[in-house]
Amino acid sequence: MTARRVKRRYAHSGAALLFLAxxxxxxxxxxxxxxxxxxxxxxxxxxxxxxxxxxxxxxYTTMFTSDKLFIQSLKVTFTYVAVSVPVKLIFAxxxxxxxxxxxxxxxxxxxxxxxxxxxxxxxxIAMLWRKMLGGDGLLNGVLAMVGIKAPDWVANPKYALxxxxxxxxxxxxSSMIIFxxxxxxxxxxxxxxxxxxxxxxxxxxxxxxLPILSPVIFFNLVMQLITSFQSFTQAFVIxxxxxxxxxxxxxxxxxxxxxxxxxxxxGYASAMAWVLVILIGVFTLLVFxxxxxxxxYEDGGKS
Amino acid sequence: MIGQRNSAVWVMAKHILxxxxxxxxxxxxxxxxxSSFKPGHMIFTETWFWPREWNFQxxxxxxxxxxxxxxxxxxxxxxxxSLGAVLGNVVSCSMAAYAxxxxxxxxxAICFGLMLMTIMLPHHVTLIPQYILFNHLEWVNTYLxxxxxxxxxxxxxxxFLMVQFFxxxxxxxxxxxxxDGCGPVRIYTKVIIPLAFPALVTTMIxxxxxxxxxxxxxxxxLSDVSKYTVPLGLRLFLDSxxxxxxxxxxxMSVLSLVPCFIVFMVCQKYFVEGIATSGLKx
Numbered sequence: 001m002t003a004r005r006v007k008r009r010y011a012h013s014g015a016a017l018l019f020l021a022x023x024x025x026x027x028x029x030x031x032x033x034x035x036x037x038x039x040x041x042x043x044x045x046x047x048x049x050x051x052x053x054x055x056x057x058x059x060y061t062t063m064f065t066s067d068k069l070f071i072q073s074l075k076v077t078f079t080y081v082a083v084s085v086p087v088k089l090i091f092a093x094x095x096x097x098x099x100x101x102x103x104x105x106x107x108x109x110x111x112x113x114x115x116x117x118x119x120x121x122x123x124x125i126a127m128l129w130r131k132m133l134g135g136d137g138l139l140n141g142v143l144a145m146v147g148i149k150a151p152d153w154v155a156n157p158k159y160a161l162x163x164x165x166x167x168x169x170x171x172x173x174s175s176m177i178i179f180x181x182x183x184x185x186x187x188x189x190x191x192x193x194x195x196x197x198x199x200x201x202x203x204x205x206x207x208x209x210l211p212i213l214s215p216v217i218f219f220n221l222v223m224q225l226i227t228s229f230q231s232f233t234q235a236f237v238i239x240x241x242x243x244x245x246x247x248x249x250x251x252x253x254x255x256x257x258x259x260x261x262x263x264x265x266x267g268y269a270s271a272m273a274w275v276l277v278i279l280i281g282v283f284t285l286l287v288f289x290x291x292x293x294x295x296x297y298e299d300g301g302k303s
Numbered sequence: 304m305i306g307q308r309n310s311a312v313w314v315m316a317k318h319i320l321x322x323x324x325x326x327x328x329x330x331x332x333x334x335x336x337x338s339s340f341k342p343g344h345m346i347f348t349e350t351w352f353w354p355r356e357w358n359f360q361x362x363x364x365x366x367x368x369x370x371x372x373x374x375x376x377x378x379x380x381x382x383x384x385s386l387g388a389v390l391g392n393v394v395s396c397s398m399a400a401y402a403x404x405x406x407x408x409x410x411x412a413i414c415f416g417l418m419l420m421t422i423m424l425p426h427h428v429t430l431i432p433q434y435i436l437f438n439h440l441e442w443v444n445t446y447l448x449x450x451x452x453x454x455x456x457x458x459x460x461x462x463f464l465m466v467q468f469f470x471x472x473x474x475x476x477x478x479x480x481x482x483d484g485c486g487p488v489r490i491y492t493k494v495i496i497p498l499a500f501p502a503l504v505t506t507m508i509x510x511x512x513x514x515x516x517x518x519x520x521x522x523x524x525l526s527d528v529s530k531y532t533v534p535l536g537l538r539l540f541l542d543s544x545x546x547x548x549x550x551x552x553x554x555m556s557v558l559s560l561v562p563c564f565i566v567f568m569v570c571q572k573y574f575v576e577g578i579a580t581s582g583l584k585x
Contacts (some may be wrong), residue, residue, distance in 0.1 A: 010407060010408055010409050011407065012406035012407050012408050012487060013408040013409055015402075015406055015486065015487035015488065016402045016406040016407075016408035016411075016487075017408070018487075018488070019398045019399065019401055019402035019406065019487070019491070020398070020399055020402045020414070022394075022395040022398060022399070022454060022455050022456050023395060023396075023398070023399035023418070023455065023456035023459075023462070025455050026395075026452060026455025026456050026457045027417060027418075027421070029436070029455075030429060030433060030452055030455060030457050031421050031424070031429055031457065032417075033432070034428070034429035034431075034432035034433050034436070035424075035428055035429060035432075037432035037435070038428050038429065038430075038431060038432050041431065041432065048435065048438065095321075095324065098317060098320065098321050099321065103314075103317065103318070103321065109321055109322075109325060111571065112325045112328065112329060113324075113325065113328065114567075114574075115328075115329065115332065115567075116328055116329075116331075116332070118512070118563055118564075118567050119332065119560055119563060121512075121513075121516040122515075122516040122534065122559065122560065122563070123516075123518055123533075123534040123537045123538055123559075124335075124534075124537055124556035124557075124559045124560055125331075125556075125560075127537065127538075127541050127552065127556060128331060128332075128334075128335045128553075128556060129331070130541075131347075131549065132331055132334070136347040137347065138330075138331070138334055138350055141347075141349075141350035142350055145350065170328065170331075226423070226425075229425070230425055230426075230427070232518070232519050233516075233518040233519065236518070236522075237518075237538065237541070240541070240542075253427065253519075256427060257519070257523075260430070260431055260434075261434075261523055266431050266434075266435070269430075269431055270428075270431050270432075272427075273425070273427035273428045273430065273431070274428065276425055276427050276428075277424070277425055277427075277428055280425055284423075
């Protein structure tokens with residue numbers, strides 16, 4: 001490349017610097033810088049009040065060898081992710097398929113099904129949930145009408161986490177809309193042709209709909225996985241900030257928050273943050289790797 | 304045809320099923336709405352959402368507020384915070400997106416890669432150093448830690464969304480403007496921004512909703528009750544609630560959801576399209 005061409009190629013460098021300035025400042029001071037600092041702090045004991053003192057891998061070894069609550073928070077989070085993500089996606093897909101064809105008033109249904117997702121992240125809904133599933137709440141009122149005496153779901157360590165799972169599944173709206181968009185792109189001829197060939201609805205679902213939809217499923221799966229690992233507000237509000245009863249709702253983010261901002265163990269909390277990054281990274285990578293086996297692209301290209 | 308009749312029955316069944324699910328899904332929200340008008344002692348004795356007698360006392364009591372702070376203060380705080388965040392995201396993200404989509408510069412590929420990486424990064428990693436930084440700047444217990452990052456385009460997701468959108472605009476427009484003597488700044492303000500309305504609106508809506516509902520960072524950074532936002536204020540109701548206070552709590556919860564509803568109803572079209580095409584998180 002001649003000097004002149006280089007010059008022309010980067011003719012916009014000055015302007016680009018201007019336009020990127022806010023982002024660059026943010027990147028340096030709020031993302032990259034903090035990442036490095038966070039990595040450093042994760043090898044120290046740091047309470048904000050005194051200077052950090054180096055403990056090497058101490059935080060990391062404590063986590064996996066002697067911190068029972070950390071192990072508990074991992075268990076809670078894995079259970080939450082493993083149950084809520086598949087149930088939510090399956091439900092979203094089923095509803096999307098019901099809405100896909102020959103339904104009048106699609107717009108209204110779409111709106112109604114999206115409302116919980118719209119409101120679901122709010123504290124108001126988490127508080128509603130806590131009261132609704134409480135001992136004298138709405139759910140038990142309904143169950144009592146049919147003669148079932150139910151426990152206080154939120155206060156019972158056996159069920160408390162599942163009340164949060166239920167809240168998460170309730171918010172299947174955005175996954176559903178993405179599924180719906182995917183379903184609309186499947187040419188109806190595919191279905192008709194195979195119906196003529198004598199394939200029943202189940203076979204058509206597994207042999208046509210699912211494979212064509214697999215890139216959309218993949219996308220939804222990755223998104224839900226990443227966000228579920230980071231859930232906080234619902235567990236915080238429903239357990240009143242404690243992760244209780246008996247730590248049964250002690251989600252990873254909640255424990256990290258408690259370590260960092262209730263006990264001011266900032267070093268430990270930073271180490272936890274890095275473990276979370278690695279966890280999410282590994283799971284996302286696994287899903288990406290496995291996608292070669294089950295995600296099909298229409299053009300026959302490989303993922 | 305035999306199939307015709309069959310399918311009419313099937314359509315009916317489908318409608319019943321779909322509206323049944325819809326009713327069950329909406330019921331909690333309806334129940335909350337109803338409860339906000341019920342006298343305290345009736346909230347947990349009735350499962351039917353429609354109040355037998357209407358009572359506006361809950362709204363009056365809730366509006367009076369808690370710990371000497373009227374609810375209107377929490378609302379005002381939330382509105383100020385959300386507007387600051389919305390403006391910040393729209394300005395800073397659209398600027399960065401314009402550079403990525405339309406300008407040629409050194410290290411573009413590296414910068415773009417870094418930007419994409421930050422979308423995937425859980426915020427937990429930067430949380431504590433950011434807190435330490437803001438603490439040093441004495442910004443804790445102000446809105447600055449919640450607003451300034453938005454002006455620095457830290458929500459890279461929106462940069463990406465706008466890059467995708469800007470790339471779809473015809474490049475000839477830029478070229479024509481260049482021939483007319485416009486530089487990048489004027490192309491950005493006079494050509495790109497006016498055409499980018501849908502992408503800007505999507506960014507505004509989601510920034511507003513996410514800021515309005517955000518609990519985690521507000522919990523960390525705000526400590527004076529007088530600076531509390533709606534989510535923090537609501538939780539205060541929960542903490543102090545004796546049985547009889549549930550009414551005001553539900554009333555203010557309903558109130559806190561009103562802006563989300565309005566935004567949703569007004570912008571529904573963009574919403575559903577935005578989600579379907581770009582696949583936002585839930």
